Amino acid sequence: MTDGSESTEGVRLQKALANAGVASRRVAEQLIVEGRVRVNGAVVTELGSRVDPETDLVDVDGTAVQFDQSKRYVMLNKPTGVVSSMKDDRGRPDLRRFTKDWDERLYNVGRLDAETSGLLVLTNDGELAHVLAHPSFGVTKVYIAKVDGRVTPQTIQRLLRGVDLEDGPISADKARLLSSSAEGGGSLVELTLHSGRNRIVRRMMAEVGHPVVELVRRQFGPLHLGTLPAGRTRELTKVERGALLTLSRQAAGQQED
Incomplete structure (x- = not known):
């Protein structure tokens, strides 16, 4: 490969990795030499290699690298009483208060009903939003439900x-009992689902005789709510962004197969 200008032949791979915040240029060179970097699915060990950040898909140790710095990924711990909409026709509290700190126009990925709190992703990456929200891609969500009654094994x-629900049968991917009170204090149940159906956890628990009292989404795909307080936002970390982009690229590959 000749030493043409970077504008016509792309950017040296180690420089692109450094610009993306993966590592310093020296460490990036080491990653390349060690065979830990792939470009469009092929391992690249040549330090002179160039890439086009706009079109080439690069991953390090299997985790996708984000070159497009215009994309924004934000986690919100949505409080109860807020609808999952950027503008509510009925004047209820909506998501606009949580997106005003960003210049980009952010949109919610999927929905949580007004009385459900927890993890909601806000982004301007439409392609990723489609993968995360569409049930055909099997992205799982983990909910903690406080329910009436004593749930049994x-x-x-x-x-x-x-x-069986009115819109068809549904089963949990995983389910476990976290606590159950003999004194009528209700039970805590953890449910993992990939369904995107409306109010699905509430309807499932009502069907088995244990109406939901409180519901929170703790995980969404590879993302964990952690200690983020209700009503607060934070940008996703580099590791979290990489995990989401990896998921998105895998889904794109499945569609092409």
């Missing part, structure tokens, strides 16, 4: 086997 098994 038999009820947990029923949730795993599946229940």
Whole structure:
């Protein structure tokens, strides 16, 4: 490969990795030499290699690298009483208060009903939003539900086997009982689902005789809510962005197969 200008032949791979914040240029060179960097699915060990950040897909140790710095990814711990919309026709509290700190126009990925709190992703990356929100891609969500009554192991098994709802059968990918009070204090249940159906956790728990009292989404794909307080936002870390982009590229590859 000749030493033409970077504008016509792209950017040296180690410089592109450094610009993306993956590592210093020296460490990036080491990653390349060690065979830990792939460009468009092929391992590249040549330090003179150039890439086009706009079109080439690069990953390090299997995790996608984000070159496009115009894309913004934000995690919100949505409080109860807020609708998952950028503008509510009925004047209820919406998501605009949580996006005003960013210059980009951010949109919510999927929805949480007004009385459900927890992890919601805000982004201007439409392609990634489609992958995360569409149930065909199988991105899982983990919910903690406080419910009425004493949930038994038999009820947990029923949730795993599946229940019939008015819009068809549904089963939990995973379900476990976190706590159950003999004194009528209700139970805590953890449910993992990839369904995007409306109010699905509430309807499932009502079907098995344990209406939801409180509901929070703790995980969304590779993202964990952690200690983020209700009503607060934070940008995703480099590791989290890489995990989401890896998911998106895998989904794109499945569509092409």
